[in-house]
Amino acid sequence: MNRQIITRVSSVHREGEGMTTLRFAFERSISSGQFLMVWVPGVDEVPMSASYVYGEKGITVKEVGEATRALSRLRPGDLIGVRGPYGHGFELLPGQTLIVGGGSGMASLLTAADSIYDPEKLDILIGARTSNELIFLERAKLLSKGVHLSTDDGSKGQKGTVVEMASEHLAKKSYDTVLGCGPEKMLRALLDVCDKAGVPCQLSLERYMKCGTGLCGSCAIDGLRVCADGPVFPGDVLRRLPEFGSCKRDECGRRIKL
Amino acid sequence: MNSLKVSFAGLTLSNPTMLASGMMGETSGSLLRVAEAGAGAVVTKSIGSEPRPGYPNPTLVELEEGYINAMGLPNPGIVAFEEEMSAAHSCPVPIIGSIFASSAKEFSHLAERMQSYGASAIELNLSCPHAKGYGMEVGVDPEAVGAIVAAVKSKCKIPVFSKLTPNTHRLLEVGRAVQEAGGDAIVAINTLRGMSISIEARRPVLSNKGGGLSGPAVKAVGIRCVYDLSAILEIPIIGVGGVEDWRDAVEYIMAGASAVQIGSGIGRRGLGVFREITEGMTLFMGENGFASVKDMMGVAHE
Numbered sequence: 131m132n133r134q135i136i137t138r139v140s141s142v143h144r145e146g147e148g149m150t151t152l153r154f155a156f157e158r159s160i161s162s163g164q165f166l167m168v169w170v171p172g173v174d175e176v177p178m179s180a181s182y183v184y185g186e187k188g189i190t191v192k193e194v195g196e197a198t199r200a201l202s203r204l205r206p207g208d209l210i211g212v213r214g215p216y217g218h219g220f221e222l223l224p225g226q227t228l229i230v231g232g233g234s235g236m237a238s239l240l241t242a243a244d245s246i247y248d249p250e251k252l253d254i255l256i257g258a259r260t261s262n263e264l265i266f267l268e269r270a271k272l273l274s275k276g277v278h279l280s281t282d283d284g285s286k287g288q289k290g291t292v293v294e295m296a297s298e299h300l301a302k303k304s305y306d307t308v309l310g311c312g313p314e315k316m317l318r319a320l321l322d323v324c325d326k327a328g329v330p331c332q333l334s335l336e337r338y339m340k341c342g343t344g345l346c347g348s349c350a351i352d353g354l355r356v357c358a359d360g361p362v363f364p365g366d367v368l369r370r371l372p373e374f375g376s377c378k379r380d381e382c383g384r385r386i387k388l
Numbered sequence: 389m390n391s392l393k394v395s396f397a398g399l400t401l402s403n404p405t406m407l408a409s410g411m412m413g414e415t416s417g418s419l420l421r422v423a424e425a426g427a428g429a430v431v432t433k434s435i436g437s438e439p440r441p442g443y444p445n446p447t448l449v450e451l452e453e454g455y456i457n458a459m460g461l462p463n464p465g466i467v468a469f470e471e472e473m474s475a476a477h478s479c480p481v482p483i484i485g486s487i488f489a490s491s492a493k494e495f496s497h498l499a500e501r502m503q504s505y506g507a508s509a510i511e512l513n514l515s516c517p518h519a520k521g522y523g524m525e526v527g528v529d530p531e532a533v534g535a536i537v538a539a540v541k542s543k544c545k546i547p548v549f550s551k552l553t554p555n556t557h558r559l560l561e562v563g564r565a566v567q568e569a570g571g572d573a574i575v576a577i578n579t580l581r582g583m584s585i586s587i588e589a590r591r592p593v594l595s596n597k598g599g600g601l602s603g604p605a606v607k608a609v610g611i612r613c614v615y616d617l618s619a620i621l622e623i624p625i626i627g628v629g630g631v632e633d634w635r636d637a638v639e640y641i642m643a644g645a646s647a648v649q650i651g652s653g654i655g656r657r658g659l660g661v662f663r664e665i666t667e668g669m670t671l672f673m674g675e676n677g678f679a680s681v682k683d684m685m686g687v688a689h690e
Contacts, residue, residue: 169446345455350415380441
């Protein structure tokens with residue numbers, strides 16, 4: 131059962147420009163890559179990937195609209211409703227893993243890093259448009275000996291996209307799995323890079339969602355439901371979806387270009 | 389070898405399970421996926437004249453025995469829906485176009501469009517319990533329902549189903565009005581009016597406050613409605629409300645249903661629910677000497 135649990139925010143952490151982590155007690159177990167439906171009473175309910183799945187659970191909110199602004203402004207002690215966890219998360223496999231995250235996409239990826247918990251077997255590439263959007267650097271360094279940064283504007287780390295950096299890493303080292311999360315255009319490019327390198331990948335997608343449970347169909351991508359069949363999909367599934375990286379649905383269900 | 393094939397209201401289905409409206413039926417990809425999962429027919433999300441975003445979240449509450457939802461009839465509008473119907477033309481099972489409107493004229497217009505898009509039948513949403521001016525607000529009045537059905541029938545060659553609300557003491561009168569107006573079948577039931585309040589937050593959880601209750605919580609109500617309707621009507625009845633295993637499906641059929649629709653069961657059991665039901669029914673029919681679904685239909689009345 132995924133019934134809503136009312137809980138209180140226990141702590142609030144500013145991560146970067148417009149990004150905030152909320153920690154709260156939530157007693158159900160969550161797999162890395164799964165998401166929660168988080169309700170701010172009187173405002174809205176939004177899907178949020180779990181950014182902490184061990185100990186006290188957490189979400190990391192990027193301020194993009196009214197609901198995320200309300201979440202970002204919560205203080206310790208404030209009430210939230212949490213239902214879930216929903217969806218299929220990352221399937222963690224033995225061997226060498228490369229994590230590739232763009233912006234707030236790092237949130238769900240670091241739960242996979244927590245679960246792998248082997249700094250020798252994991253490299254983490256963190257990318258963003260600019261330095262103050264890079265998040266979880268210190269947390270990543272505790273989980274991996276190979277943490278590398280990139281920014282589009284070169285303000286920190288390597289200048290360029292995180293996908294370009296992933297391509298270089300895949301060329302010089304042998305990996306068994308790539309895990310990715312970030313804007314869909316970035317994921318589309320990452321899928322091509324992984325295909326070229328012949329390394330299987332799992333990518334976490336984001337869509338407008340209403341029910342979160344696979345019923346309403348508002349998050350459909352070519353017949354798959356991001357909430358129930360995803361949000362993490364294997365690359366070979368995504369490759370067959372014409373809508374991946376090209377279009378999504380608005381709240382009326384109309385197809386719109388990405 | 390028994391067969392699950394059913395024929396009613398001019399349609400033939402390879403098995404009596406159908407996707408209920410409102411579930412996944414907003415896009416061509418989803419409709420095709422449900423057909424592949426084994427549904428004998430699929431019903432689209434209810435489509436109206438204009439694009440509608442529906443209500444803000446929360447739009448769904450999960451309960452132990454079902455859901456309460458108030459989606460608010462989100463849909464891309466009849467014009468944009470042509471693209472979805474056209475992309476779904478390869479669908480191996482009948483697609484039933486669900487429509488909602490506030491007048492007989494608007495219903496007729498939408499039905500004509502749905503027919504021109506290639507729908508095998510129309511389902512009139514006369515029963516959504518949470519959208520102002522639509523659904524059960526028009527569906528509890530036998531005269532209004534009769535006028536809508538007659539108007540749509542005069543414009544459509546394809547069968548016209550009417551989905552009714554249990555939130556009325558006049559259900560049987562509404563059912564009779566559908567039959568007298570030439571309606572081809574009845575779909576019963578839509579959700580029951582319900583609400584969930586968070587005692588900690590001290591407010592209703594749904595943004596719309598009230599919503600429609602579905603799932604196992606409403607099955608007994610649905611069975612009773614189908615039983616009572618089938619006792620007085622000649623036209624076929626499609627049972628819906630809390631169907632999530634083969635026993636539920638058989639129960640509706642024994643109550644008098646020609647087929648069943650599945651909605652909440654998809655969320656609670658997954659898309660495998662269609663095959664689980666048809667496989668279970670096949671076994672049950674074999675063990676109990678039923679050669680066809682029709683042989684089981686309405687036996688509870690005998």
